[in-house]
Amino acid sequence: MKVLMFGWEFPPHISGGLGTACYGLVKGLVHHKQDIIFVVPKLWGDEEPLADFVNASGITIDYRERRFKEIWKSLTYLEVSSFLVPYLGPEEFSRYTEHAMSEGAEVDESVFSSKFEFSGKYGKDLMKEVSRYALVAAQIAKDKEHDVIHAHDWLAYPAGVAAKRISGKPLVAHIHATEYDRSGESVNRAVFDIEREGMMAADHVVAVSHLTRKVVIEKYGIPADKVSVLHNAVLDASIIESSVKKKVPEKIVTFLGRITFQKGPEYFVEAAKKVLDRDPNVRFVMAGSGDLLNRMIERVAELGMGTRFHFTGFLKGQDVDDMYAMSDVYVMPSVSEPFGIAPLEAVRHNTPVIISKQSGVAEVLQNAIKVDFWDVDAMADAMFGLLHYESISKMFKELGSEELKKLKWEHVAEKLVKVYDTLHQNHTAS
Incomplete structure (x- = not known):
C-alpha cells in the first residue's frame, strides 16, 4: 500500500506529542511493509530516512489550473498574531483576524507565488501557511502515485481534503487532540470548523482513545461507524537506566507538560499544598511553559510554597529524561487529554505515575493511580502514599514496566493497515 501522509512536524524537530506519534506510527507502518510518502511543510535534513519525505517548501504549484483555483476559493485562512502550537488553549487563539476568501474576492498575487517557503513552525502566519499547505498538497497528490491519504490533526486536514479532491483517493483523518481538549467549551470556531470539515470529508476517522472518539461523535456529529480507536504506544518499552543524581535530599513530585488549561496545572x-501541609520535606517541580505559567507562579507564592516549588521552563531532549529520572512521582492531572504519552515515558524511567481519569492513556495503562482531575484531595493522598509507602511505589514500578511491553507501535500499525486495506478495496470496487 502506498500512503500519502500529511503532518506538520517530524522528529527531531517537534513541539509536542504529535510529532512523536507520527514517528512511531510511520516506523510501525514501515515494519508492516507499507510505502509511506510523508509530507511536512519544511524538511530540516536530519530526519531519520523512514519514508519518502516530501518538503512542501520545495514544491512548485501550477495554481492557475482550474482545480487549484476551486480549492483556494474553498479555503479560509487566519492571520494569527500569537505564538501557537496545535495543542494550545484559548488565550493563544484569542488574537486573530479572519479573512474569508470568496469567489469574487481580489487576492494578493503574492499568495499565489509558484513556490511557497514554509517556516515549519507555529508562528504568527500559521493559519495562512495551513491554507497554502493545502494548495501544495493538491499538487503533490496530482504528482505522486498513492492508494490512500492520511492527515494528522487539524493543521493537516485542509491538505488531506485538497489531496482527496485532486486524486479521488480515500482519506483517513487522524485526530490526536480536539479543540474541546484545548479550550473546553470556549472553542475557537475557526479551528472547530476546520476539524469538523476535515472529519466529515474523510472516509474514516481514527481517534487516539475512546474518550476522543466520544467527543468526535457527540460534539462534531461524525457518524459512529466511521470512527475507530487506535491508542498510541511507545517507541521502546525497555526501562531506561539513568545515572543522573538529584541534588536535593527531599523526594520530588513532577508535573511535566504544557502549562495550559488542558493539562490541569x-x-x-x-494538591501540592495539601501534601506539604502533611510533610514539608517534599519538592514539587512544574516543567513546561504555557499561558497559565504566570498564574501558577502567583498561586504558588500566595500559598507560601516558594521554597518547595520549582519552575524549570520548557525542557527538551536529555533534560526531559533527567527530570523523569530524578522524580519520585510523576503526575498528569489533565482536564481533557486525548491520550497522553508522557506517563508512558515516566514509566520507562521507572517512575510511578498518577494520571487523571479524563485521559486516553488511562484506557491502556492499568498499573497507575487514577484520579478525577478536580479531586485534589485524592490526588494529594495518592502523592503522599507513593512518597511514603515504598512497597506501593515498588509495586507500580514493577507492574508498569511489564505493561509497557504490550504497547508497541507495530501493533497499532497492524490495525491501521486493515483500515487502509478496507478503504482501498471499497474505493477500487466503487
Missing part, C-alpha cells in the same frame, strides 16, 4: 498546585 492548577490542580497539581492545590
